[in-house]
Amino acid sequence: MSHTPFAVAPEEAASIARDLEQGRTLPLSWYTDPAVTVAEIDRIYSHTWQYIGRAADVAAVGQFVTADVAGRPIVVVRDRDGSLNAFHNVCRHRGAKVVLEECGQRRTLQCHYHAWTYGLDGSLKGAPRSKSEVGFPQDDLGLRKASAQTWGPFLFANLDAAPEPLETQLADVPALTAGAGVDVDNLKFHFRVEYDLKCNWKVAIENYLECYHCPNAHPGFSHVLDTDMTSYQLVLEPTLAWQNGPLRQLSQGVAPEITGYTGRDGAVPEGRYFAVFPNMKVNINPGLPNLSIGPIVPMGPDNSHGFLDYYFGADVSQQWIDDMMVFDNEVGAEDTVLVESVQSGIRSGALEHGRIMLESEKLIAGYQRWLLDKLNTKDA
Ligand code: FES
Ligand SMILES: [Fe+2]
Incomplete structure (x- = not known):
């Protein structure tokens, strides 16, 4: 099965924008077409701030919260230096979710599958048997970065490593x-x-x-x-x-x-x-x-x-x-x-x-x- 990615070319967008001004909605096919949902997740959900839970759950060093943002797993963790880090919760080995629990406190982000161990800063600290692998590129295998911020007691994450600040969206x-x-x-x-x-x-x-x-x-x-x-x-x-x-x-x-x-x-x-x-x-x-x-x-x-x-x-x-x-x-x-x-x-x-x-x-x-x-x- 092949899918053509959904795209709205600039001319089409201009015509839909004129329709909107006249009170005509977006095409209703956009509400049933799976390709539109994929485009929305790629172009919108992957770059916007999402409320995921409570800031109190990531107050202490090693505390973490996980969430799925439109099906894309993310983990937010409090690092030793006090910074709030966020990563795609996807192991660089074979792609397992690294952390399965919804929240908790850990010394490392160790993957439950083959025990690759990431630091709270996302870097790969060790992988069992990696010493036997010639040229194992440990330094290149850190977790992919995402972003996290808080407003009062509320915790937000963004799948984008360099998004606009939360304050702009709020x-x-x-x-x-x-x-x-x-x-x-x-x-x-x-x-x-x-x-x-x-x-x-x-x-x-x-x-x-x-x-x-x-x-x-x-x-x-x-x-x-x-x-x-x-x-x-x-x-x-x-x-x-x-x-x-x-x-x-x-x-x-x-x-x-x-x-x-x-x-x-x-x-x-x-x-x-x-x-x-x-x-x-x-x-x-x-x-x-x-x-x-x-x-x-x-x-x-x-x-x-x-x-x-x-x-x-x-x-x-x-x-x-x-x-x-x-x-x-x-x-x-x-x-x-x-x-x-x-x-x-x-x-x-x-x-x-x-x-x-x-x-x-x-x-x-x-x-x-x-x-x-x-x-x-x-x-x-
Ligand atoms: S998939 Fe994570 S250690 Fe293998
Ligand atoms: Fe209502």
Whole structure:
């Protein structure tokens, strides 16, 4: 079986960009074609920062965290000199994953297969029987470098050895998080929620980028937050998009609910939802300090895997967390139905393009433009 690599030539990209300005979506074939997914992993996922876990897990010398970024294994480790190193978690011998555990602490990165031993700096320190090999090029067989950085308690990795700094991709997310009333340095990790979606990863992100569907598809969410067009704010930036949802005004004389999640009982006055391109969500719900963060990654054209790590302020009660999770899980379950139905519709081939509402879905248009630029072969 031979595959032609997916590429968007500059002229084609210019024509698609004009279509986008008119509200025509990217070609829907890009949501089902395996060659597009391969191109997205090569051109986008291999060069962007990905949230992988908790900075606290790589605080001490020898502590490591492993992750798969769109199927590409990576290991982040704290070196003896204090630096945070990242490597492709792929043995230079025959390609095994060097480290299999999700996290832990080790003196070396020794491969579990034939025990080639790498230092915390990635250099090959020794390979059994290598002395019997004539001209064994030990110095050339270090682990391939990747990158790691932290923001507050959050750990990020990048498969690229020399990427743009994390700060460029996050842009003003840290400032807007602080501005929302959440001090990330005072957050405590509670749990990770993993999920699978039977849809293309872009369908999941696009669903997250608009609240046009909220009044119709999320009655619970729209009861707490004001999802009307005039109140709910959509902001597009070069590397991300974010949404600000104020609490719905209570009508005069109506007492707020006293049971369950209300969002009205803390220092965080509004919901704030960030999509850092290409695939990272950061959610802040109103109420007490809370933040969830995580990626959605492609598992082929029709399937995605995501997770969210939930953090809460140190004083937030378990009851409040349970109540907020009921609210959050309801929204998540509603969204799953939406995105999976979109994938079935796209998969049918009945349409070549969708239609974007350029006001209410302007973040989708901006995001698709960002993707188009990344897939354009002009700088390949
Ligand atoms: S594959 Fe790692 S030591 Fe052989
Ligand atoms: Fe939704």
